[in-house]
Amino acid sequence: MAEGQLRRAYDQAREVELLASIARVVLEAVDATSALSAAAKVMRRHCDFAVSHVLVPDVDGVLVTSDIWDVDEGHVEFLDRVMTATADEGFGPSSGLPGDMASSHVPEWFPDLRHAPSHLRQEAIPSGSYWAFPVIAGVDVTAVMEFFHPTPRGTDERLLRLAPSVGAQLGSAFEREWLFRRQEADRRHLEELVAARTQDIARIERRGREVEDVRAAFVAYLVHENARVARSLEAVSGTLHGEVKSAIEGIVRLADQLAGVVEGVDRRLIGRRELIGPSELLASVAGPFEKDARIVLTVAEDLTDGTKFDLSVPYVQRALSELIENAARHSGSEVVELSGRLDSGSFTVEVRDSGIGFTWPQNGLRPTGGGGLAQVARLASALGGSLEVRAAEPKGTIARLQVATRERGPAPWASRSTRVLLVDDNEVNRRLAGAMLDRIGLRADVVDGGEAALAALRSSAYGLVFMDVQMPGVDGREATRIWRRSTGFASPADIPIVALTAHVGKQEREECTEAGMNDYLSKPFGIEDLGAMAKRWLEPGQTGRSDAR
Incomplete structure (x- = not known):
């Protein structure tokens, strides 16, 4: 009894060792063919047969010989007989050994070939022992591994039961190879698509540049000719008055706007500069919001003597309007204070409310609405200044807009x-x-x-x-x-x-x-x-x- 237990333990250990060896072969193999070649050696030595061989299906599903052979050193002559009998043979489904396995997917073992049905190589190999199992990937038989021995050998039932597991492991090598091929094909296809799209983009960009150059040249020509007249009128506008002067200045502004479209650079945002007093500027932006809150205007004492700034008025007004709208309509404040002063060559305007305290950009938009501060910040930057928004004490918000001003006369540099x-x-x-x-x-x-x-x-x-x-x-x-x-x-x-x-x-x-x-x-x-x-x-x-x- 003890001897039987030892024997079973030994057989189980060999089975585990076999499956581990096949798993290692599959993992280390670079492709399915190398996995089959290494496995043929491992399996032949495990079952102690003289010859192992791998058959593979051709395009019609007929099993034909491959270059994968392994032989025990003492049975070289027997190998020659098996190779000769196999070289020109094709084993189709239901044609006998080993073709039957391509359709049945079931391993077979014949202890004595003399009793094997439909043994197609019987003339060259009339006796001995034979067994084989299919290698299956998915539902397809991708190979049949067969073993020959010159003398009869009893059936190893344990090995025969293990054969489907071994065949499935070897089949995974085919599946991995197929997956790799698909990935490679997909990669090449994607590379071809990327290359084609890159060429398309390059052509579109090249055409776009050509069109842009033609458009720019044409529009620039028109604007240039128009601006020649406008600049000539601007040169004499200082001596004119009333409606004539206003009409001429309107023509000049139109020419500048057209020039800004052509140039396509950030300075077109700044627009045309004009002289305006600080009180006039603040009053022009406060008026539309007087129905939403009481607007209190304050101008520093040193700016009340007729001082005028050279500013891009429409854009300063746009920035201030956004700040006043936030304070008058979205803060909940009943009073909005609007003050202006001169700071080191820059005109600074503060918009103060007594509503919800708010800091930008940390807090994003006001909880109750408003916004547009990012646009105001961009305007301030384009106008040569900056925007600061912070919570005031004890409550409320202070928005400080600073824009650069210009003085008339010779430039200091x-x-x-x-x-x-x-x-x-x-x-x-x-x-x-x-x-x-x-x-x-x-x-x-x-x-x-x-x-x-x-x-x-x-x-x-x-x-x-x-x-x-x-x-x-x-x-x-x-x-x-x-x-x-x-x-x-x-x-x-x-x-x-x-x-x-x-x-x-x-x-x-x-x-x-x-x-x-x-x-x-x-x-x-x-x-x-x-x-x-x-x-x-x-x-x-x-x-x-x-x-x-």
Whole structure:
């Protein structure tokens, strides 16, 4: 009895060891074929048969020989007999051993081949022992592993019961390989899709740039021609009065708005600046909200003597209206205090209510509504200032809007600047730009073409050049290229050169850069744009390329 228990324990240990070995083979194999090859060795040694072999189905489902063989060293001649009998054979379903297993999915063991039914290799292998089991992946037989021995061997029932588990484990190697192939196919398909879409996007972007350049050039041309007249009228508007002056200023504002659309840069947000008194500004934004709360206006004493600020009035009004609306309609306060003062060149307006205390941006929107503070903050930034919103003591909220102001007269940095050379083939443009530079406080020489510009640079020292791009003869780009190669003249070869162009498309800007121009200013431009560009390149410490304008 003890001997039987030991025998069962031994057999169980061997079974566990076999299944563990097959599992390890499947996990370590790089593909299904290598898993079958390693498993054929393991299984042959476990059952102690002379030869093991793997049959695989062809496209028609007929089992045919493969290159997977394993043999005991003492049975090489027997291997030759089995290989010869198997080489040209095909074993279809229901054709006898081993084809029957392709349809039955059931392992079989024949202790003596002389008694095996439908043994197709009986002539070459008339006797001995044979057993086989199918390898199944999903519901398909993907291989049959068979074993031969030259002498009869009794059936190993325990091994025969284990065979389906072994076949299933080996089948998982096929499933993993199929999954990998599908993943690879999907990956390649996705890569092809991404490549195709990338090309599509590149074509769309390229076409978009082309269309944008054409659109920009066309619109810029129209605006440029319109602005020439508007700037001419602006130059004389100071001597006019009444309705005529208002009409002319309306035309100029329209030209500026069109220019902002073409330029497509952040400064179009700031719009046209105009003079306005602080009391007038606060009263203009408080009026629409007087029915919602009592508005108390306060202006610092030093601002009540007729002081006027140079501001982008519509946008300052928009920002203040948003703040007052939050205070008058969403805070629950019956009184809103609106005060203005001058702080170090900036106009500061405080909007104070006695409602729900609120801090932005930490608290997001008011609990009872309101909002728009992010837009106000963007407006404040564009106007050269900032927004601060905080809870007040003992209750309420203080919103502080600060915007930059401008003073009329020569710019404080102009006295440190050197001479400016203005190059433009259009007489009206030369006169207008020259007048703007003079108003800024800069000394400027004006010439009408590329050749004249080169001559002026050779004979006189300049600190900055405003160069029209499209001119007859030597155009602005060619003049820049020539000057960059020049040495030993009054003006340095690396003098900052700013392109003046009505064509604001990307291609035009890239061509200006390649020609050696340092920056570009889009036509039509106003005195603020011209002054800002001059300051950028003439003020000490300002070097390198600036943002596009």
